[in-house]
Amino acid sequence: MSQERVAEQAKSQPSHSTEKASSPAKKPGEYLIKHEDIPPAVSKLMRDKMGEGSEVHPAKENGTYKGKVIFTNEQFVGQQVGREGKMAIVHRKSDVEMQGNELKWRLENNRLNNAGVQVFYNGDKGKAYPFNLEKQQAASSGREQPASAPEKPVGITPEKLMEQATKYAAENIKNAKQREAFLKHLGAATEQVKAPKEAEKIAKSTPAKAADRGIER
Structure with missing residues (x-):
């Protein structure tokens, strides 16, 4: 068989790699849910907590979020993020896995509110880890937290x-x-x-x- 005929046959056969590359792929940074999927009452509650000019958005693929939990219900977790504290990110509970005994206990006992968490998404699935809010606030303000003075032992002469x-x-x-x-x-x-x-x-x-x-x- 001549080289010309082999080349023609190769062109006529479908390329699996080409088909795979042309299939639609999920873009990084895409919202995991639509804004309208967040109940209006939930958005309003979080905006009221954060004050005037605040915004509420869904979490994104491959996103990383640090901040305090300001809302929880059976379906969603709302997290206040950013230095100004004027933005809340809404996570679906089914998308995020709590890491560590403390966060797991808080989730099981409905005590996630006010907890500091850091959420890492790998694609559309995230993991939440405990996060030290006081340390972050001290670092962002450019100061270290003063060491507390040791308490004097209480005793009796x-x-x-x-x-x-x-x-x-x-x-x-x-x-x-x-x-x-x-x-x-x-x-x-x-x-x-x-x-x-x-x-x-x-x-x-x-x-x-x-x-x-x-x-x-």
């Missing part, structure tokens, strides 16, 4: 403890010997607590020169 114990013993322990034994035992315990504190005070009040004694110059 040995003297106060003995005072309360003496009052308790007088009211509740009628036997004099038992009352005396109780207070004696408690007093010994409080002295053990006070001993390290007294030693620390003595160490601080001792002049630094005492530490130099016996050292040749």
Whole structure:
């Protein structure tokens, strides 16, 4: 068979790759639902929360969204996004899979509102992960959150403890010997607590020169 005839036969046969390429493909960035599919009452509720000039849009294919959940019902999740907080993205619950125990618990118990989430779509299916809203707000404002001061431990002084114990013993322990034994035992315990504190005070009040004694110059 001549080369010309082989070439003609190849041209006459349909190309599977050409057919595949010509089939309609879903474009990246396409809305997953239509705007009119969002109930007007849902859109209005979210716009009222965000204030004047706010907008509500459906999620898009391959989109990424960070922000706070401001609405949930059986079908939709509304998420406030953007630095200005004037836009809400509507996700279908059936399109998004919650990741992590916290978000799964919130979903099951209808507690998604006010949760910080980050949603990643791969095509038309998304995954939602916990997102630290406070950290994002601090970063966007160009400041770090100040570290909170450690709380002072709440306790009771040995003297106060003995005072309360003496009052308790007088009211509740009628036997004099038992009352005396109780207070004696408690007093010994409080002295053990006070001993390290007294030693620390003595160490601080001792002049630094005492530490130099016996050292040749």
